[in-house]
Amino acid sequence: MKNQEVKFKNKDCFYSIIIGENTLGILPKKIKLLCPKTRNIAIIIDNNVPKKFKYKLKNKLKKYNLLFFNFDANEKNKSLSKVSYYLNKLLSKNFNRSDLIIAVGGGITGDVVSFISSIYKRGINFINIPTTLLAQVDSAVGGKTGVNSKFGKNLIGSFYQPKLVISDTSFINSLSKKEMICGYAEILKHSIIKDKKFFNWLEKNSSSIFKKKKKELIYAIKKSCEIKISFVNRDVNEKGLRMTLNFGHTFAHAIEVKNNYSKKITHGEAVLSGIILATKLSVIRKVCSIKTLTQIKNIYTKNKLDFVYKKYSQKEAINKLIPFLKNDKKNDDEKINFILLKHIGKTDLPNKNKIFSNSLKKISGSISLY
Numbered sequence: 001m002k003n004q005e006v007k008f009k010n011k012d013c014f015y016s017i018i019i020g021e022n023t024l025g026i027l028p029k030k031i032k033l034l035c036p037k038t039r040n041i042a043i044i045i046d047n048n049v050p051k052k053f054k055y056k057l058k059n060k061l062k063k064y065n066l067l068f069f070n071f072d073a074n075e076k077n078k079s080l081s082k083v084s085y086y087l088n089k090l091l092s093k094n095f096n097r098s099d100l101i102i103a104v105g106g107g108i109t110g111d112v113v114s115f116i117s118s119i120y121k122r123g124i125n126f127i128n129i130p131t132t133l134l135a136q137v138d139s140a141v142g143g144k145t146g147v148n149s150k151f152g153k154n155l156i157g158s159f160y161q162p163k164l165v166i167s168d169t170s171f172i173n174s175l176s177k178k179e180m181i182c183g184y185a186e187i188l189k190h191s192i193i194k195d196k197k198f199f200n201w202l203e204k205n206s207s208s209i210f211k212k213k214k215k216e217l218i219y220a221i222k223k224s225c226e227i228k229i230s231f232v233n234r235d236v237n238e239k240g241l242r243m244t245l246n247f248g249h250t251f252a253h254a255i256e257v258k259n260n261y262s263k264k265i266t267h268g269e270a271v272l273s274g275i276i277l278a279t280k281l282s283v284i285r286k287v288c289s290i291k292t293l294t295q296i297k298n299i300y301t302k303n304k305l306d307f308v309y310k311k312y313s314q315k316e317a318i319n320k321l322i323p324f325l326k327n328d329k330k331n332d333d334e335k336i337n338f339i340l341l342k343h344i345g346k347t348d349l350p351n352k353n354k355i356f357s358n359s360l361k362k363i364s365g366s367i368s369l370y
Contacts, residue, residue, distance in 0.1 A: 004218060006225040008141075008161070010233050017141065017165040019221050021214055024053070024129070024168050028060055034163045035125045037098035040065045042090060044113045046073045046105025049131050050174055053104065067093060073108040075261030078148045080156065086116050100125040100163075106132035107139035107267070111154070115145035118160030128162045131171035133183025133217075134268060137190070137224035140165050142232040142242075148261075152324075153253050167225075169217055180210055181305065182268025187220050189275060190227040192296065193247050196345035198223050199299075206303050243350035247339040248274035254324035255312070269308045272300070276309040277318070280370045282340040284363055285353065292343050293370060318364040322357050336360060 003020035018026065031038060041064045045054060058066065069086060071077070090101075101124055103113035110128050117126035130140035146157025172180075184206070191199035202209075208216035231242050252267070252274030259265050279296055282288040300306045312318060325336045335354035341347050 001215060001218060004222045006222060006229060008229050008232070013161045015162055015164055017167060017225050019136070019167045019169070019218055019225070021169050021218075023166050024056060024060065024170075027057075027127075027166065028063070030164050030166075031061075031064075031100065031127070034127075035098070035100050038064065038100045038125060040067065040093070040095055040099040041102060042067045042069065042093075042095060042100070043102045043104060044069045044071050044086065044109065044116075046071055046109045046131065048073060048106070049104055049171070053131075053171070057102075057104070071105060071109050071112070073105055075108065075148060075153070075256070078108050078112055078146075080147055082112060083116055083119075083147060086113075087120060090116075090120055095120070095124065097121050097124050100127065102127045102129060104129045104131060105135075106130065107135040110135055110139050111144075111146050111157075114143075114160055114162065115147060115157055118145050118158045123160070126160065126162045128165045130165065130167055132175060132179055133172055133221070134179070134186060135183075136167040136169075136172075136221050137183050138186040138228065140167065141225050141228045142245075152257055153261075167221060169214060169221070172212060172217065175212075177210065178266060178269075180212070181272070182266050184209060184303075185268035185271040185275070187224045188299070189245075189248055189271060190224045192275065192341065192344060193244055193339075193347050194227045194230065194345060195223070196343075198227070199344050203299055203302070206299065210303070240350055243337075244339055244347050247341065247347055248272075248276075248278045250274065250325060250336065250338055251277040251312075251321065254321040257324045258321060272305055272308040273312050276300070277312060277367065278338060279341050280367045281338060281363075282342075282348075283370060284366050285340060287340045287348050287353070288342050290370070292341065295344060313368055315365045315368045318367055319361055322360055322364075325360070326357060 006017040008015050047070050101117045103110045117124050128140045130136045143159050143161040145160050146154040149155045191202055205216050209220055231245050234241050248271050252270040255270040279293045283290055283293050335356055338353045339347050340353045
């Protein structure tokens with residue numbers, strides 16, 4: 001299948017997302033075009049990436065002075081201390097702004113490396129090679145960078161666009177079902193907030209995504225990127241409309257922080273839980289119908305994903321999330337800022353559904369009933 005290209009373009013920058021099988025081969029040509037003055041390349045690579053890809057990169061980029069750094073990708077290493085470690089390494093090697101940093105890994109790796117790139121000498125060339133389905137459909141798109149704090153997830157960061165994103169589906173061959181679910185959560189979310197036709201397509205083709213069928217996989221990645229970019233282009237720095245992309249994430253981030261970023265629940269599983277909780281809240285607030293909730297639940301059941309939200313179907317479990325909801329980065333006052341759903345393909349406007357934590361506690365019993 002021919003490589004697919006999705007273009008990000010606004011008044012400040014332009015870059016392409018190249019999607020396909022074995023797309024790493026285009027990297028040397030693209031670097032020469034996009035970063036013509038580059039002599040030194042630092043490649044920060046996730047330890048989980050199969051070694052054959054490291055050897056492939058070494059071979060493809062042998063004309064450059066290469067520096068490889070391994071990264072143990074987990075939420076605890078998504079920290080300022082790790083950022084400082086890599087910054088000092090780059091400074092000791094005298095990298096300049098015309099040189100290049102490449103991230104090879106999942107979303108955590110991309111978030112950390114893009115943040116490093118954004119602050120190193122106030123900005124160095126950056127290319128992202130996302131290796132998980134989650135990163136290819138979400139975190140590698142849109143230019144959000146960041147690290148965690150003890151107060152919450154992604155609370156320290158910046159906005160910084162790459163020169164290029166290469167989404168090579170060859171990386172996905174080695175992913176577990178759990179990792180595929182992580183990416184699928186964001187794909188599903190994108191369809192729910194923007195595109196009913198895509199949601200209908202997912203009803204029929206989700207099993208093909210989990211089976212890693214390339215045609216359906218590439219289509220789903222491309223469609224997700226297009227949907228995310230449609231929001232990002234209109235609100236690059238997340239002042240309003242882009243917050244729509246956080247549908248389900250207010251609850252999801254609370255679930256992750258409460259569980260101390262434990263491997264027992266992945267980001268994707270938390271997002272899938274958050275989507276259901278946010279939709280239930282939408283029904284209670286009379287923003288959407290019970291029919292919409294049922295439609296979404298059906299796609300979970302059909303793909304054996306309903307286990308994710310059963311953990312948060314009790315009043316007590318929901319109430320325990322409330323203290324962590326207060327620190328969500330969308331909040332700009334004492335209330336918790338939720339993105340609620342009107343129907344498949346459309347959410348309510350951001351900042352329209354703010355709820356005091358005490359009020360949420362009062363209706364938590366109703367949330368558990370749906």
